[in-house]
Amino acid sequence: MIIKKQVYRADKKVNPLIGILLFFISILLFVFTVPFGFVYALFYKLFKRGLTGIGEYALKIAISVDQLGNVTMQHLLNALWIKDGGYYFGNRDETISSAIGRNKKLGTLTIFGRAIDKLLDIIDPNHSLNSIDYYIEPTERIIDKLAWIHLVEGKILSTRSNGKTKYYIPGGKRELGESDSLTLVREIKEELSVDIKVPSLEFIGIFEAQADGHKPGILVRMTCYAAQYHGQLAPDSEIEEMVWLTYNDRDMVSAVDQLIFDFLYHKGDLIN
Known part of the structure; x- marks a missing residue:
């Protein structure tokens, strides 16, 4: 739990x-x-x-x-x-x-x-x-998001939304009253058509950086989990592309995702 x-x-x-x-x-x-x-x-x-x-x-x-x-x-x-x-x-x-x-x-x-x-x-x-307290209540200056870390053979699953140029680790914003698990289940189903296995959720870490597309001083706080899933991965909803990235692709992702790439690379989980 x-x-x-x-x-x-x-x-x-x-x-x-x-x-x-x-x-x-x-x-x-x-x-x-x-x-x-x-x-x-x-x-x-x-x-x-x-x-x-x-x-x-x-x-x-x-x-x-x-x-x-x-x-x-x-x-x-x-x-x-x-x-x-x-x-x-x-x-x-x-x-x-x-x-x-x-x-x-x-x-x-x-x-x-x-x-x-x-x-x-x-x-x-x-x-x-x-x-730095990563568990403080979010405000208008902290965007509260969840991310699913899914690695296969040293590569990380990432997505690109319609009209966007950068890739993002799958996940999204928490809705009012949602727990971490509910947010991830909803977002991953909407984006990639699969069902997260809630009992398999494994906390990875919390990362913060300047939020892309927002004025300076607005941070995005990304709470990350690994988990198993049911179904066949396939882009859905607003997702235009699903890719597998390595550490060499670090410049193609958002600022907060770059921190996650650094963390996974230094752990030996993400290849060059």
């Missing part, structure tokens, strides 16, 4: 006045209840697990504070730490370090952003890159 964080669902729109009211209520609750809860938790963790328990508790608080900072300071950080076309701060589910890491990969940190990144690296080498 594949267990992952629940699929993100967009928030319902609320009246701004309700948002302001809830903000003040949350501040009052924080001021009057958090100190008692914090002191109780310290003694509870100390009694149950000693200093190790306190350390684990402190780390959880640090991450939560970091996420709060990513929301409250988002506009300032977006103005000072990233260039135009960078990945925005502000996702409530993400830490500041994770957003820095994404911009570091895109090369969109400003002088200030790079200075903060270097400071973090002194404390913890490769801190921002290691902090």
Whole structure:
């Protein structure tokens, strides 16, 4: 069984006045209840697990504070730490370090952003890159997609859609409420006329890159699985061509697929 964080669902729109009211209520609750809860938790963790328990508790608080900072300071950080076309701060589910890491990969940190990144690296080498959270809720700046990795004799199955010039690893976008397996079953059936065997799903990895055909700073997050299938492979729907590519064909695929090609090649699964 594949267990992952629940699929993100967009928030319902609320009246701004309700948002302001809830903000003040949350501040009052924080001021009057958090100190008692914090002191109780310290003694509870100390009694149950000693200093190790306190350390684990402190780390959880640090991450939560970091996420709060990513929301409250988002506009300032977006103005000072990233260039135009960078990945925005502000996702409530993400830490500041994770957003820095994404911009570091895109090369969109400003002088200030790079200075903060270097400071973090002194404390913890490769801190921002290691902090990238690939399980955060998708936003308008992260396109959430699934991909089926199917290799035969060192070559990877790829497709080309009608009117497109680049090839893509089969798969597609998740629909509202869909699990990974449901998305893959639906997309692969639509594109290649075969049925994925859900019990055979094997998680490969998660890869991110600039999304093709979108403005800078819009990322595509590709969650990849290998799996067996029923049926006869054949292009369907909007798919014009089905091919088997090698690592030498890397320049023919999208930016995120290039990362997947690199990963598979270095593993020895994809031939030249």
